[in-house]
Amino acid sequence: MIRSNLVVSVIRTLRGIGKRMIERIWRLGAGARLFFLTITYSGESFRRFHLTIREIYFTGVMSLLIIVVSAFFVGMVLALQGYYTLQKYGSSEAIGVLVALALLRELGPVVTALLFAGRAGTAITAEIGLMKATEQLSAMEMMAVSPIARVVAPRFWAGVISMPILAALFSMVGILGGYLVAVPVIGVDDGAFWSQMQANVDVRMDIINGVIKSVVFGIACTMIALFEGFDAPPTAEGVSRATTRTVVTSSLVVLGLDFVLTSFMLTV
Amino acid sequence: MDRTTIDLWVGIFVALGVAALLGLAMKVGNLTTGKIGATYSVSAAFENIGSLKPRAPVKSAGVVVGRVNNIAFDGKTFEAIVTIDIDQRYAFPKDTFANIYTAGLLGEQYVGLEAGGDEVELKNGDKITQTQDAVVLEKMISQFLYNKASETNDDASKSESTGKPVGEKSTELGAAPF
Numbered sequence: 383m384i385r386s387n388l389v390v391s392v393i394r395t396l397r398g399i400g401k402r403m404i405e406r407i408w409r410l411g412a413g414a415r416l417f418f419l420t421i422t423y424s425g426e427s428f429r430r431f432h433l434t435i436r437e438i439y440f441t442g443v444m445s446l447l448i449i450v451v452s453a454f455f456v457g458m459v460l461a462l463q464g465y466y467t468l469q470k471y472g473s474s475e476a477i478g479v480l481v482a483l484a485l486l487r488e489l490g491p492v493v494t495a496l497l498f499a500g501r502a503g504t505a506i507t508a509e510i511g512l513m514k515a516t517e518q519l520s521a522m523e524m525m526a527v528s529p530i531a532r533v534v535a536p537r538f539w540a541g542v543i544s545m546p547i548l549a550a551l552f553s554m555v556g557i558l559g560g561y562l563v564a565v566p567v568i569g570v571d572d573g574a575f576w577s578q579m580q581a582n583v584d585v586r587m588d589i590i591n592g593v594i595k596s597v598v599f600g601i602a603c604t605m606i607a608l609f610e611g612f613d614a615p616p617t618a619e620g621v622s623r624a625t626t627r628t629v630v631t632s633s634l635v636v637l638g639l640d641f642v643l644t645s646f647m648l649t650v
Numbered sequence: 651m652d653r654t655t656i657d658l659w660v661g662i663f664v665a666l667g668v669a670a671l672l673g674l675a676m677k678v679g680n681l682t683t684g685k686i687g688a689t690y691s692v693s694a695a696f697e698n699i700g701s702l703k704p705r706a707p708v709k710s711a712g713v714v715v716g717r718v719n720n721i722a723f724d725g726k727t728f729e730a731i732v733t734i735d736i737d738q739r740y741a742f743p744k745d746t747f748a749n750i751y752t753a754g755l756l757g758e759q760y761v762g763l764e765a766g767g768d769e770v771e772l773k774n775g776d777k778i779t780q781t782q783d784a785v786v787l788e789k790m791i792s793q794f795l796y797n798k799a800s801e802t803n804d805d806a807s808k809s810e811s812t813g814k815p816v817g818e819k820s821t822e823l824g825a826a827p828f
Contacts, residue, residue, distance in 0.1 A: 432657075435657055435660050436653075436656055438663070438664075439656045439659055439660050439663075442663050443660060443663045446663065482678050486674070486678070543664075544663075546667070546671075547663065547667025547668075547670075547671075550667055550670040550671045550674060551667060553670070553674060554670040554674060557678060576677070579678055580677070580678065583678050585675050589671075589674050589675055589678075593671070
């Protein structure tokens with residue numbers, strides 16, 4: 383059988399795709415194992431809580447600036463865009479409802495997760511990757527200190543604790559930004575803005591669903607960041623590639639999970 | 651960065667987050683208006699409740715005085731039994747009217763209570779006897795079409811019996827035969 387060049391290259395491409403798919407599935411399994419090991423070794427993160435507090439500072443508190451400023455601008459843009467369309471139908475009083483529901487249900491958790499993955503996720507990946515590259519993790523293992531209990535688990539719990547707090551702050555500051563654009567600048571009625579919002583925002587459906595989403599996104603983003611750092615090749619290039627992979631994977635997973643969670647929440 | 655400073659900043663961070671969540675629940679959501687406090691429950695039977703749902707408001711004079719608790723179907727009388735929880739502060743007389751209205755033109759439906767004049771008041775577990783069903787759009791349209799059709803039928807039968815076209819004024823002396 384004569385194998386032309388075209389057939390050979392097609393076969394080679396397919397083989398490459400298959401190999402990369404298998405490698406991704408292998409990494410997914412390794413990530414799941416790390417997740418279960420993290421949960422198993424979590425006792426120390428709570429017994430020596432100062433470890434977790436230190437990590438909450440570096441993931442949560444240091445992200446406050448970007449979260450608050452982004453929230454402010456997102457809220458202001460929502461109010462502007464919403465007003466522009468609503469006033470054509472004479473419903474400009476609904477601007478409060480629009481800003482609040484958009485932030486609480488979707489933008490709060492999702493945008494916070496994306497920013498968190500970009501800022502805190504990359505920091506975690508780079509830190510753990512460098513620890514692996516400088517053989518600190520191996521040194522810990524030599525001293526019979528579990529690196530997962532000492533390094534990975536506190537960061538995991540810090541991420542899970544910080545994400546809902548950051549998402550709530552994002553929604554709150556966003557609504558404030560929307561209010562500042564809608565009422566003093568555009569001139570929507572102050573009482574109508576808040577009363578319409580209070581009548582239409584349901585604590586169970588909107589706020590608690592937003593909190594659930596942010597917790598799930600926190601688990602996903604932190605776990606992805608931790609795994610990429612733990613699994614990075616111990617070279618400078620490997621660590622930098624791992625940080626980009628963290629951001630890309632976290633963003634895709636967050637958006638996919640958002641769709642799954644929203645469809646689940648809207649039907650139940 | 652020593653431990654006490656880190657602890658302080660993390661404490662402020664968590665406190666801010668909890669305050670934001672509480673503020674969202676109280677100010678932005680309707681947590682405070684959800685629970686009314688002590689209530690007593692009363693039932694009412696409707697032939698058609700439209701799209702009334704549990705937790706729909708019960709209003710009197712436009713003010714929310716209670717919530718719809720439960721909606722059940724009575725298999726014997728084929729009516730919908732709606733149980734409503736009314737705030738304990740408000741007492742309604744026994745001949746209160748319970749109607750189902752729609753908020754706005756196509757909005758959600760709620761129960762409106764109109765007080766009658768009876769001196770005896772409704773107690774926990776009582777039944778409201780005067781009820782009015784929800785307005786179902788399809789029934790209104792079919793009624794309108796039926797009325798329109800019977801109008802044109804009446805006109806057609808009238809013109810047949812007198813031999814005159816519809817709408818022409820008839821003189822007292824009668825129409826000319828040609």
